[in-house]
Each structure stands twice: as structure tokens, then as C-alpha cells.
Amino acid sequence: MKGSRLVPNCKRRHLSKLFSFFQSHRTLHTATVTDYLQVTSDDLENERKGIDFNALFKSCTKLQQVKCAHTLVVVSGRFKDNFLSSKIVNLYSQHGDVSLAWWTFHHLPNKDVYTWNSMAFAYVSHGRFREALGCFNQFFSTSGLRPDFYTFPPVVKACGDLLDGKKIHCLVLKLGFEWDVFVAASLVHMYSRFGLVGDARKLFDDMPARDRGSWNAMISGYCQNGNAAEALDIADEMRLEGVKMDAITVASVLPVCAQVGDILSGKLIHLYVIKHGLEFELFVSNALINMYAKFGSLGHAQKVFGQMVVRDIVSWNSIIAAYEQNNNPVSAHLFFHKMQEARVQPDLLTLVSLASIVAQLNDHQNSRSVHGFVMRKGWFMEYIIIGNAVVDMYAKIGNLDSARAVFGGLLIKDVVSWNTLITGYAQNGLASEAIEVYLLMGEHEEIIPNQGTWVSILPAYSHVGALQQGMRIHGQVIKNCLYSDVFVGTCLIDMYGKCGKLDDAISLFYQVPRKNSVPWNAMISCYGVHGDGEKALELFREMRAERVKPDHITFVSLLSACSHSGLVSDAQWCFNMMEEEYRITPSLKHYGCMIDLFGRAGELEMAFNFIKNMPIQPDASAWGALLNACRIHGNIELGKHASERLFEVDSENVGYYVLLSNIYANVGKWEGVDDVRSLARDRGLRKNPGxxxxxxxxxxxxxxxxxxxxxxxxxxxxxxxxxxxxxxxxxxxxxxxxxxxxxxxxxxxxxxxxxxxxxxxxxxxxxxxxxxxxxxxxxxxxxxxxxxxxxxxxxxxxxxxxxxxxxxxxxxxxxxxxxxxxx
DNA sequence: TTAGGGTTAG
Known part of the structure; x- marks a missing residue:
């Protein structure tokens, strides 16, 4: 290498490495440095005196040309200078190469506190907390130097558990650094990180002086522990003391507004952001996108995204996830394409969203691409979250074999992995497989079932009517104090109802929180399944009296209950109310229930007219309901018409052929039965695994x-x-x-x-x-x-x-x- | 010369 010839005093091995980096930086500035060093090559000692080292070094650092700066330090023989070498360590920690930082640090013969601090900080800023702590311990036990104010904040951040944190806190107290605002803020944050927000608050209250960073540490402490009210209170206190919120405060508080559904505070903070010119802060915009996404305000989220001048991977992930989580996979996918056009490399979380997008689009081909991409990146090995997302993706598109295979290949499985597979089987109607996986999970003692487990296994047990097993789960739910969880509670109501224990379902219904429609829907559906439409309607009236807003599922359960009990006028009342009072546009399911209702009640003409007047294209279930009505009431002509329409939209469902054949058989038209049989045979029946x-x-x-x-x-x-x-x-x-x-x-x-x-x-x-x-x-x-x-x-x-x-x-x-x- | 507090997750 040229460089090693230039400076015979320097270690050839190190220099060659440095110069190769150096040469790969083909900027104007590095070229100047290279030329300069070339000129001085003949008589380095003499020429060295002529180099304005400080000016060159300054330019290198200013232009963030850390490798040039490093080369300069080495070739000029100043690598033993603590000041310069520490500067290099800091530069490397900012620009990515922590191993070169360590190399520089390691070759310094007489390290001072500044050098040690720089090295520990380099590790912390790269998330290598164990090495940072190791560095600190080595410093403390071998250097004989006294730590300073700058030593502690990074080390406190590196603490992996409360014990480490407390040890460092003791040392801080022993050395008298506890009143430094930076040290105190990091301790406040450390205690909140380990859930001891009370201890954090005590430290915060005892601080003699607080700057904005101290307030931010306390606010983020509350936010990260989900104490939204306290976080918003203390932000208010901060304002009263005349300390203004900055980008960091806002970025901490916004996710909490989303968490607790406080849209008003969220919007007020957005106003504050605009008023104080924080809207172009990257973290703030990202947090705003996420908040609006959680409120389902996609227009606002997109507006914030559109106004951003600089976007990072979090911005892209946030806008993609915003659409993905609000069931708009098409727009989410569009943003993914735009991200690729902007040449932003997808990361782990992009792929987590993408897996869900592919699942929502039922896109079998791209599911393979997602799987392959994750495999090539080697992410399955390291991150459970993406493994689980891929299992979920395959399960949602009904490819349970692949879901099972990916699940089997996961090196580490957590409770979510198991829950995902159980849910996958259960939601694809494979209840016994779901139960088998649940029982298998029980053999792994390290996996502790949680709310997600009960919510995934209970529908499987109720599907096969396993009352005893379901009751055993109920026992476990009580033991885990989850009986007041609305989702678990609803699954239990459903399980008791579907296993024929209507009384138990009702008494449980009155024990769970009933603020949203979920448990009401389950109970109304139970009454419907048991053929008690009157009770279902009574409960619906009670729901309205308690001012619980019904959703589209409420009306499906209600209309279906009415149809089985022949309550025609009540169903019409509900159907009209759904649109007029609750602004719910009827879906195919609602129309299907109404047709079934008229049909069962013998009002075949009404049912037929209802189909003809539907504002959306009738699907197989609509024609199927009419066909069933024709079977019940022996109307061959209309049945034939219904089946013709039906076979246009779904010619594969064996059940409809059975219905039609039954219509003919009931009136003794055996040639019609034969025709249906040959039709079914010609089309190749899809076998329904009953x-x-x-x-x-x-x-x-x-x-x-x-x-x-x-x-x-x-x-x-x-x-x-x-x-x-x-x-x-x-x-x-x-x-x-x-x-x-x-x-x-x-x-x-x-x-x-x-x-x-x-x-x-x-x-x-x-x-x-x-x-x-x-x-x-x-x-x-x-x-x-x-x-x-x-x-x-x-x-x-x-x-x-x-x-x-x-x-x-x-x-x-x-x-x-x-x-x-x-x- | 160096430090604290911040956004996305199955």
C-alpha cells in the first residue's frame, strides 16, 4: 500500500487497513488530503512540520470523514494523544464502526477518563449494552481513575436489570454525583424502565434543579408504564413552571394519547406542535402518524406524512402500518411500493406489516416472497416477532401446512407463537388441531398461557362442544385474574352458550364489563342459536337502554335470531334502524339474513323482491337463502331460478345441489333429482369435510x-x-x-x-x-x-x-x- | 472535546 510507504514509523498492518478505507472515500476533500500526504512522502520528518494538522483534522471531522481523520492522526504519529484518539472513538460511534472505535481505544497506552467515557458511550450508542457495562467495570477496577459527571449517564442507560441499576445508583451516591441533572435524569429513566415509577418520581421530586431533560425523563417514565393521566398531569405541571415542551416531550406523550384513546389531548398537542414549529421534527411527525393511525384517522396520518421534508424508515413503517392496521391493505401496499421507489430499505417491522398486508389480500404468491425475503435476511434466527408474523400470515390465508412448518422451524417460540398457531387452526375450522397444539403447548413449562391463549383456545373448545375442557379454561382464567377481561369473558359466554349452558352464559354476561358491543353480540347470538329470538330482541333493547352502540355484527346476530323465530316485523324494524339510526350500511350478511327471514316465513315473493332491490350484487348466500326457502315451501319454479343464479356465483358448493335435489324429491320429480346429480357429477363436487x-x-x-x-x-x-x-x-x-x-x-x-x-x-x-x-x-x-x-x-x-x-x-x-x- | 429524556411491533 502507498500509505505504508509514506509513513515508515507507523504500523504497516493498521495503516494498510486505514488507507483502503481512506481511498474508498472518493470525495474532493479526501483527494486533497491524499495529495497533500503524497507531496510530503519524500521527507516526512521535514514536511510534517509544514502540515497544518489541526486545520486538516478539523475539516475531516466537520465533513464527518472519520476515516480520513483517523488516518491523519495515525500518519502524523499522534495516535497516542488521548484528546485526538477519543475524538476518533466518538466519531466512529456516531458513524457506525464501533469495532474501529474499539481498535483506536485499545491502542492508546495511557487512557484518561474522557477516553473511557467515549468508549463506553460508543458501545451504548450502538445498543451494545453488555460491552458498555464491561468497559465501565474494567475502567472502575483497573484504571485507578475517578469517574466524572459524563461517566454515569451512558452506563445507567446500559443497565440490563434493576440490580445493575441499583449498583450504579449506589456508586453515584457514594461519589456524590446524584445532583447532576444528566445523572439524575438517567436514574429517573432507569427506575421507570424497570417499572418502579414511584421510585423514579421520588428521585425527580428530590431534584434541586430541573431542566427540560429532567421533566422529559419523568414524563417518559409515566408514558412507558402506561400511566397516561400522570404523564399528562406532569406535562401540565411543566407548563405551569414555564418549561416549554420540546420535540422529545411531544414524542413521548403522543403515543400515550393514542393508548388511552384521548383524541382531544392528541389534537391539542398537534396544535402546540404547529404553533411552536415542531412539525418538521422527524420523531414528532412519526409519533403523530402513529397516533392518528391508532384513532383510525388515516386522512390526518397521511397529511402529516405528506408534509414531511425528511422521512426515515420509521416514517415509512408507520404510514404502511397505519393502513394495514385499519384494514386497508391496498393503500398499505401502495405505500410499500412508494417506499421502494424512494430507495428506502425495508426493515424487520416493514416485513411484519407486509406479512399482514399479504394475508389481508389473501395473496398466496406474495406470501412466498415475504417468507423468502425474511429467510434470506436471516431474521428468523434472531427475532421472534417476524417468525410469528409469518406463521400468522400463512394461517390467515389458510395455508396451515406452511404455518405449521414455519412454526416448527422457529428456534425460539414464545407464547405468541403458540397462540398464533392455535388461532390459525381454530379460525380455519380445524378445532381438533387447535386443541392438539394447545395440549402440546402445555408440555412446555416455560410457556405461560396468557389472555391471547384463552381467546384462541376457547372458540376451538366451543366449536367441538367441549364443555368440560372449556370450564377448566374458565378455572384457569379465574386463577389468572382475567375474568373481567372483556375478550376472554366474551369467549366464555360464547363457549357456555354454544355448549348448551345458556344460564351460565347469561350469568357470566352480567359479570363482564359491557361498555362495548362485543359481549352483547355474543349473548344475542347465543339466544339466536337457541332459537329464542324474543330474548335476543329483549337484550338488544337493554343494550340500547345502556347506551351501548351496536355494530354490524350486532345486527347480523339479531337478524339471524329473528329469522329463526319468524319475527318478521321486528327484523324489519332492526334492519331499518341499522341504517337510519346507526348509519351502518347493510352488508351481504345482513341482506342474507333478511332473505332467510322472509323465506322461512313463507313470504317468497317478498324475499325475491328484496334480492332484486339489493343495492349490491347478491352473493351465493343470498340466493342460497332463497333456495332454502323454496325447499321449505316447495316452490320449484322460484327454486330453479334461484339455483340458476346461485350456480352463476358459486357452482362448487355441494350443499346447494343437495337443496335443489331435495326440492325436486319433495314433489316426486325424480328426473329433476337425476338432473341435479349429473350436474353435480359433471362439475366435480367439492367435498365438504363434515x-x-x-x-x-x-x-x-x-x-x-x-x-x-x-x-x-x-x-x-x-x-x-x-x-x-x-x-x-x-x-x-x-x-x-x-x-x-x-x-x-x-x-x-x-x-x-x-x-x-x-x-x-x-x-x-x-x-x-x-x-x-x-x-x-x-x-x-x-x-x-x-x-x-x-x-x-x-x-x-x-x-x-x-x-x-x-x-x-x-x-x-x-x-x-x-x-x-x-x- | 464526552453525557440524560423521544417515534414503529407479532
Whole structure:
């Protein structure tokens, strides 16, 4: 290397490294320095005298050319100068290369306090807290020097736990540095960081002098502990003492306004920001974007973002997350593109948002790209958050195999990882897999279940009707003092309701906070499932009396409850109120409920007119509801029309073919049944995996249709054959229109016999003592033939049989069912 | 010459 020839006194190895850096900086300034050194190469000793070292060094530092400055120090032989070397350490700590900072520091023979402080600070500013503390300990035990005011603040910041913090605090007291405003502020912050905000406040109150930094430390202490009221109070106190808020104060307080939903304070602070010219501060703008995003005020968030002169990765992440978290993945994705156009490199949090965007868009192709990008970056190894986000992404797009694979590959799993997978299975209707993962999680003692766990597992248990297991979770919830949590409470209400324990659901409902619509919706839905529309309406009136604002889900539950109970005029009252009073635009689900309501009540013309007048395109559920009504009331013509429209929008759902075939069969039009069968066969039926579950001795047994893998399979089928021949003697005739396969009658009977609820009922009969009631849970709706069979079974076995299907409870007793539906 | 307090998270 040229450089090493220039300065024979310097260590060749170090110089070559430095000069390669030096040469890579091809700025005008470095070129000047290089030329200057070249000229002096012939007789360094003589020429050295002529170099205006100080001027060059100053220019280098001013232009942040730290490597040039470093080279200058080394080639001029001044690297043993504490002042200069410490300056280099500081420069490196500002400009990225902490290892070069250490190298400079390490080769200084006689380090002074300033040098040690600089090195510790370099580590702290790079987040390498353990090394910073190590540096301090070494300084304290080996240097024999006395720390100064500058020593403590970075070291206090580096403390990883309360014990470290207290040790440093003792040392501060022992050496008498506690009244320095910087030292005191860092201690205040340290105590708040470890949750001891009271101790922090005591230190703050004892301070003889406070500057803005001290106030900021105390305010941020409250903010980070979620004490919003105290934070806002003390900000007020600060104002009264004549200390103005700066960018740091504002950036600390804004997230708290968002946290506690105090939009008024947030907006007042925004006004303050504008008035005091803080709106172009990066941290302030970023905090404003985040606050507005949490309030759902995307227009304001975008306005702040648009007015920013300088944006960093946090600004981009914030605006992307703003749209992503307010369910606007398209705009979020657009901002991601703009970020790429601006050549800003995405970081971990960008990818966390992107994973969610991809999931919301159900974009299978890009889900792979996100996964690949994260893998190439090696982030899975280090950060749980992104691993969990990818698991969640796959689960949300229904790719549970990939979700499971990514989950399995995570080196570290936390409770969120487990919750994510459980929720993924549960929300994709795979309740037994969700339960399996939950039980597996129980084998890992280090994973402590939390609110998210209960909220993910309870719907799975209620889905399969596992009352005992659900009750056990209720016990754990009480033990963990989460019984007043509105989300856990709502899941418990739902679980008791869906497991047939309506009374328990109600008493729990009156124990949880009922300020928002969530628990009300669950309870209204419970009444609906149990066929009690009147009670659902009564509860809705109570909700209005308590001034709780209903949402779109409230009305879906309510309308569906009315439709099953035939409460036509009440439903119309609700439907009108939804738009007129609550300004909720009806969605397809609401329209579907209304069509179902008119249809069940026999008002087929009204239902048909309602569809024709819909302001949005009717979907399969709308036509499906009409088709079902046609089946109930035997209207072939309208049924045919409905099915034609239906098959235009969804030609794959096997259930609709069954409905149509049933319409023809009910009026003896067997050629129509045959037509539907061949139509279904030609189009290739999508098989709906139907299952039923039964719980015996705290164990859930799940039966799939046609399932032959159960250990007691033979006994079950034998019992079913016996029972079928018995019920035939008292009038049962199999209804083959529920079988769409074009096979012989024997085979059709066998297919019907394999329906999952029959397997579950037969298993219940052979496994329990006579006359014990049997409870079955089922994911789809009970087919008409199974309904008839169960009515007969309730006669010959003298048992109550309770079947909860996807929409309601059927209580069979003495040959009749409580559901009131026409089969 | 060096220090404290600040924005995004599954």
C-alpha cells in the first residue's frame, strides 16, 4: 500500500487497513488530503512540520470523514494523544464502526477518563449494552481513575436489570454525583424502565434543579408504564413552571394519547406542535402518524406524512402500518411500493406489516416472497416477532401446512407463537388441531398461557362442544385474574352458550364489563342459536337502554335470531334502524339474513323482491337463502331460478345441489333429482369435510363422514345397522335425495349411514348407560335424513339427543325436535 | 472535546 510507504514509523498492518478505507472515500476533500500526504512522502520528518494538522483534522471531522481523520492522526504519529484518539472513538460511534472505535481505544497506552467515557458511550450508542457495562467495570477496577459527571449517564442507560441499576445508583451516591441533572435524569429513566415509577418520581421530586431533560425523563417514565393521566398531569405541571415542551416531550406523550384513546389531548398537542414549529421534527411527525393511525384517522396520518421534508424508515413503517392496521391493505401496499421507489430499505417491522398486508389480500404468491425475503435476511434466527408474523400470515390465508412448518422451524417460540398457531387452526375450522397444539403447548413449562391463549383456545373448545375442557379454561382464567377481561369473558359466554349452558352464559354476561358491543353480540347470538329470538330482541333493547352502540355484527346476530323465530316485523324494524339510526350500511350478511327471514316465513315473493332491490350484487348466500326457502315451501319454479343464479356465483358448493335435489324429491320429480346429480357429477363436487364430535369421559371423539378409522368402528356400524332396521319397523324410510352420488340404493343407504352425526350418536349409545342424554356437535348443518333418523332414534332409545349444528340447537325428545324447522 | 429524556411491533 502507498500509505505504508509514506509513513515508515507507523504500523504497516493498521495503516494498510486505514488507507483502503481512506481511498474508498472518493470525495474532493479526501483527494486533497491524499495529495497533500503524497507531496510530503519524500521527507516526512521535514514536511510534517509544514502540515497544518489541526486545520486538516478539523475539516475531516466537520465533513464527518472519520476515516480520513483517523488516518491523519495515525500518519502524523499522534495516535497516542488521548484528546485526538477519543475524538476518533466518538466519531466512529456516531458513524457506525464501533469495532474501529474499539481498535483506536485499545491502542492508546495511557487512557484518561474522557477516553473511557467515549468508549463506553460508543458501545451504548450502538445498543451494545453488555460491552458498555464491561468497559465501565474494567475502567472502575483497573484504571485507578475517578469517574466524572459524563461517566454515569451512558452506563445507567446500559443497565440490563434493576440490580445493575441499583449498583450504579449506589456508586453515584457514594461519589456524590446524584445532583447532576444528566445523572439524575438517567436514574429517573432507569427506575421507570424497570417499572418502579414511584421510585423514579421520588428521585425527580428530590431534584434541586430541573431542566427540560429532567421533566422529559419523568414524563417518559409515566408514558412507558402506561400511566397516561400522570404523564399528562406532569406535562401540565411543566407548563405551569414555564418549561416549554420540546420535540422529545411531544414524542413521548403522543403515543400515550393514542393508548388511552384521548383524541382531544392528541389534537391539542398537534396544535402546540404547529404553533411552536415542531412539525418538521422527524420523531414528532412519526409519533403523530402513529397516533392518528391508532384513532383510525388515516386522512390526518397521511397529511402529516405528506408534509414531511425528511422521512426515515420509521416514517415509512408507520404510514404502511397505519393502513394495514385499519384494514386497508391496498393503500398499505401502495405505500410499500412508494417506499421502494424512494430507495428506502425495508426493515424487520416493514416485513411484519407486509406479512399482514399479504394475508389481508389473501395473496398466496406474495406470501412466498415475504417468507423468502425474511429467510434470506436471516431474521428468523434472531427475532421472534417476524417468525410469528409469518406463521400468522400463512394461517390467515389458510395455508396451515406452511404455518405449521414455519412454526416448527422457529428456534425460539414464545407464547405468541403458540397462540398464533392455535388461532390459525381454530379460525380455519380445524378445532381438533387447535386443541392438539394447545395440549402440546402445555408440555412446555416455560410457556405461560396468557389472555391471547384463552381467546384462541376457547372458540376451538366451543366449536367441538367441549364443555368440560372449556370450564377448566374458565378455572384457569379465574386463577389468572382475567375474568373481567372483556375478550376472554366474551369467549366464555360464547363457549357456555354454544355448549348448551345458556344460564351460565347469561350469568357470566352480567359479570363482564359491557361498555362495548362485543359481549352483547355474543349473548344475542347465543339466544339466536337457541332459537329464542324474543330474548335476543329483549337484550338488544337493554343494550340500547345502556347506551351501548351496536355494530354490524350486532345486527347480523339479531337478524339471524329473528329469522329463526319468524319475527318478521321486528327484523324489519332492526334492519331499518341499522341504517337510519346507526348509519351502518347493510352488508351481504345482513341482506342474507333478511332473505332467510322472509323465506322461512313463507313470504317468497317478498324475499325475491328484496334480492332484486339489493343495492349490491347478491352473493351465493343470498340466493342460497332463497333456495332454502323454496325447499321449505316447495316452490320449484322460484327454486330453479334461484339455483340458476346461485350456480352463476358459486357452482362448487355441494350443499346447494343437495337443496335443489331435495326440492325436486319433495314433489316426486325424480328426473329433476337425476338432473341435479349429473350436474353435480359433471362439475366435480367439492367435498365438504363434515364432522361431528361427542364428548365422553372428558375425551373428545371426532367423527368424519364415512370415517372407518375409529377403534370401535365395527361396533359402531353394527349398532347403526341394528338401529336402522329397528326404526324402519316404526316407519323410517331413507331419503336418498340427500345422496348426490349416482349409485345403487344399497350404496346410498350405506352413505347415509356413514354421516358423521350418526356415527357419533351410535358411539354415544354404545358407550353410555341406557337413557343417558347424548350431546353431539357438528360443523355443518344436519341433513334432513339425519334429522328424521334422530327423531326416530329418540323414540326407540328413550334418550334425549341434543345436536348443535352450524346454525342452531336441535333438541330431540320422544320423536320430535325443538328446532321447529320444516324438514 | 464526552453525557440524560423521544417515534414503529407479532
Amino acid at each position: 364432522w361431528s364430535s361427542i364428548i365422553l369421559n372428558n375425551k373428545v371423539d371426532v367423527f368424519y363422514t364415512g370415517n372407518q378409522t375409529h377403534p370401535k368402528c365395527e361396533e359402531i356400524y353394527r349398532e347403526l345397522r341394528d338401529l336402522t332396521s329397528k326404526i324402519k319397523t316404526i316407519g323410517y324410510v331413507p331419503d336418498f335425495c340427500f345422496v348426490l352420488q349416482d349409485v345403487e340404493e344399497d350404496e346410498k343407504e350405506h352413505i347415509l349411514m356413514g354421516h358423521s352425526e350418526r356415527l357419533a350418536i351410535a358411539y354415544g349409545i354404545i358407550s353410555t348407560s341406557p337413557k343417558t342424554p347424548i350431546r353431539i356437535f357438528k360443523n355443518l348443518r344436519v341433513c334432513g335424513d339425519c334429522h328424521t333418523v334422530t327423531e326416530f332414534l329418540s323414540i326407540i332409545t328413550e334418550r334425549e339427543i341434543i345436536v348443535r349444528d352450524s346454525s342452531r340447537f336441535h333438541h330431540f325428545k320422544g320423536g320430535t325436535c325443538s328446532c321447529g324447522d320444516y324438514w
